[in-house]
Amino acid sequence: MRLFFCFQLFLFVNLSISQETNYSSESISKELTANANAVVRLDKMEVMVAARDLMKVKSTRIITVLNKKGNRYVQAYAGYNKNRKINKIEAVVYNQFGQEIKKIKKKDFIDVSAVSSGTLYSDARVLYLDYTPISYPYTVVFTKEYTSVNTAFLPSWYFLDGYNVSTEQSEYSIQFNNNASFRHKELNFNEHVINIEITANKISYKGQNLKAYKDEDYSPAFSDVAPRVKVALDHFHLEGVNGTAKTWKEYGKWIYDELIQGRGVVDAVTTSKVKNLVNDIEDPKEKVKAVYEYVQNNTRYISVQLGIGGWMPISAAEVDEVKYGDCKGLTNYTMALLKVVGIESFYTVVFAGRSIKNIDFDFPSLQGNHAILNIPIDGVDTWLECTSQMTPANFISEFTDNRFVLKVKPDGGELVKTLKYSENENYQFTSAEYFLKANGGISGNLNISSKGSQYNRKYRLPVKTEKEKELHYKEYWNYINNIKLDNIVFENDKDDITFKENVSLSATNYATLNDGEILFAPNAFNRNEHVPDRYRTRTQDVVIERGFLDEDEFKIHLPDGFRVKSLPEAIKINSKFGVYAVTIEQESESLLIYKRKWLLKEGRYDKEEYKAFRNFMRSAARYDKNKIILTNI
């Protein structure tokens, strides 16, 4: 009887709690609604790892959406496929007073295929809630339960869901029934109130009242500042394949043994074809280029993700037959072809993207979203991006550069860092000669030479249509109206990885005419117009992930009968963020030489320095518009 009573009491307590949380939005504290479009009232997940290949997940998510922008945080969906089954899914919607207005059962969730953009086909599907909010704020209670055979990826946990969303209560627990050994890592807990409880086979976290972060220009990646947790098993399972690993060496070994090995053989025809390619080549670097070029000219990127195929590359033989594949397949194929010509290369797993994201070096687990190829030649790494048909060999700027990656070797994995492009290597040089006319027009010819990240933004120009090229330049020089482009010539030097543009153009009314005077900005062809946003209070540190250097030299021919009234003084700003320098020299009565240097350094600074950084950028933008006056003689 006592037990019964206990049970009753338990129920009662539960009930009173849920009444307290009563889904009314009025009880939310002010500090949680500040900067927030939605407030996560409760985000609770219980993970039960019942066996190496069986994981049960139960979650309840209660979210109050404050306005339209908060809708995307409802996140009432559940993915599924052959090996991941949804056991329960339900949502209940409450109005701002906490009254129930709608209940959504499993059959009312929308069932669609979950093929992400860029993927042709995958077996992933998703059930999602299609709810039209009829007023704000409103609250959704979303519960789901699913089971999965894959324990290679245990759910990771974010105590905050993103920018402009706060969290009242966040609970995550994971229990291991099989005495499994597991590892965990807490990141960015900092000032947040998060309790941790660890026992031999269970770990739980409880976070409370986490305020919303604001999204700002030049801030660190959200994942670098948000409190979160990662958990991994030493003995795991992935789509029918078991694995054991707790160091990078072991992870690499497992990937090699289970996913890569034996998939790198091509037939005799291709073998001899590839051998012929490098017949007359001695230099291994040149051999790599020849093979890479062959891959680029003969394959293309098509992504198909099925079961273990999400992690295992399709075999080189299959790629050879159809001549397409995803990043894994094409990387493995290139590796196979290089092997044919006697060059050893390594399949490498990376987090790709413009924003630099490292494989978390002190938390060995399955990570990454992309594969590239590593080729050490005489102790120097060469990197190949095998999904691109146009990128030069060893060019990985703005996609996989400067980050820790997992190099998969037959004897195990190794964490290495990819190529970094310094500010001096992200270089653009513009030399121009132009004629200013008495009627205010200009005409001229210029050469732009770009490297590094600046190369990356241009090298695809040659295959664009004429219209697209025209638009590119009209947008690049959007401060010059009425541009007429006369001639455009490109030269893509893939050995030196330099992109050269030669452009002839003219424009009317570039200068302002005024009572026998001409007013014009000498910097006609490379103006920085970007000024970072101003914030009344800056909340995040300042991050400049990549620097760059621009140098410019313009010969300016003045119109007949006009002379410079007074030559502007040279400008030089030397700051911790970079350098801005301009000189204008009078070569002759009618010829000016304008020189400019604009260096932005990569770096990370305290949030207090944002204002100084912004001022630096703003000064540069202002000086780029500076004008010279010519007078009639």
Place this chain on the structure above:
Amino acid sequence: MKNIFIVLICLGVNTLIAQEIKFGKVSEEEVEVKEHHLENDAAAAILYKKVRVLYDYSVNQGWTVVKNVHYRIKIYNKEGLDWATMQIPLIVSGSDEETVIGIKGFTFNMVNGKLVKEKLAKGGVFKEKVSKYRNKVSITMPEAKEGSVLDIQYKVVSQLYWYMKDYVFQYDIPVDKVEMKLNIPEYFVFRKYTKGYHPIQLKQTNDNRKIDIQYRSELKAGEAITQRRTGTLDFKEIVYKVTVSNLPSMKEEVYSNNMDNYRAAIKFELASTQFPNSAYKNYAQSWEDVAKSIYKYSSFGEELKKTNYFEKEIDQLIAGASSNDEKAALIYDYVKSKMTWDKDYGVGCNEGVRKAFKEATGNVAEINLMLTAMLRYAGLNANPVLVSTRSHGIPLFPTRDGFNYVISAIEIQNDVLLLDATDKDATVNILPERALNWKGRLIRKEGSSSQIQLVPKTISKKMVVVSATLNEDASFTGKFKTQYTNHYAFSYRKGYDPSKEDEYIENVENNFSGLEISEHEVQDYEILSKPVVETCEFFIEDRVELIGDKMYFSPMLFFATEENPFKLENREYPIDFTFPKLRRFAVNITIPDGYKVESMPEKSAIQLPDGLGIFRYNIMLRGNQIQLLASSEIKTVLIAANYYDALKEYYAYMVEKESEKIVLSKI
């Protein structure tokens, strides 16, 4: 000599035969060619598209439509490789669905001077259930690279015999040749419409056709034993043929509404059916028919008739109202505030008005038919108006699926008031942009209908009054007041959230470097019938150039139009400005003591031809005050492409004029 002649003639005949394009037979020349003969910058081209449509009949399946498709695609450069993957969307309608069979494909390449053919294998074909209403087949070709020619062939079998997708002939890449042939049994009468800028010739002939059918019939009446029998179905067919060549590529341009409006295509829509031993069934032939047939939909006409679900609420709502105007305003506001649009389109209701009313959400038909019914109930002459949204294209022809949206209209003396309750910021005659598309069809109770102009006639204004002082340190301080009317007010209300005023101000400030805003106020944000008025004080730096002892600045301050939106040299398609508009700036600037105006921009005006628009720039000096009045008015919404040069010049002039500077010098 004679022999040579014979050879020559033979050659001539040969080339004629070679022009017939056979699937799987590609010439070396087609693979070797490096660029398109008309558009040398094309990334890929459709060398040939063949469509052959036939109707089939079987006792079990009834009528099915079989569409045979053959594409021959040429890839010129790596940007064109996307064309080596083809996606075929398929409709699912309950138990009826479209399926794809007989997929075949070859990729042709030149390898060491030889033509090599690679077959599409099963692994390159993917079938996918996208959702309840849609399936998809994706085909990706093997060995596709620069220079490849791809031959792809497949059949779409459809049980939806009443429905034919538009036949599109124009793409983002050039199309060299299209051949289409449709055989339609006499039982089906389709109306057909060609559209687009490129003319298409449709040839029509008649033919006879026989279909052998197998069926089982009872040996004796009432007995269970059946016998297999065969018979033939003899009937006439109408044969439509289209042959088009050299269709240029099409690319998106600014201010162009929906590019599909200009794309070469043919549309077929079922007008009537007459099966043997069945009654003649008419579907739609004129706008009147379309209106009538939609009215007959239970999800339209029946839903419009229902009133009991709202009577109590509406009785209460309009109890104190005396005039029709007042009642209409009350009801419109009531529906807008009660109902939320679920973003679903369609001329028919999904769940019905009653459920929508209860749940406070519904599709466009549910919301606006409900509104219409309530207005009628209150004694107003209200009717639904069928609309095709901008993304759905312009309904050039009377077709049922030409409409995908419905709004409400109140007819009063000589005027029609248009109402759309799907958008909380919409007001009478100020419809959301999606509905501002050409013409709608108003349907009255008795079934008569008439055309309604949806493109706004009244001008929308943005009028700015600025009063500023130029300080000696070359900054400006001042105030401005902006009045937004009609569509400008509508979009202002859309973009502004009073609870996020700080965010809004930060955004404005960040759009104009050096700007700081204070004392920001928005009047009549809530009163939709009035213009929105925004006032604030400002401080701005960086707008004056100090050179020597002179100051140069544009009197437009930070309000100038800085870029010409029309950048490209040529334009083929009309320019769509969505609504007629006027932007006016009245600026008053006090110059600092110790300075005098050395020069000012001249006053001027420029007009677009045929009164399409006018830009005015008036400036004068009064004591130490500069007074500027600049305005730009676009009076016509849709402007033909032959005015492009004039329009481009107009904007260039405006941009230039608004950047012109006043020069001050020290006294």
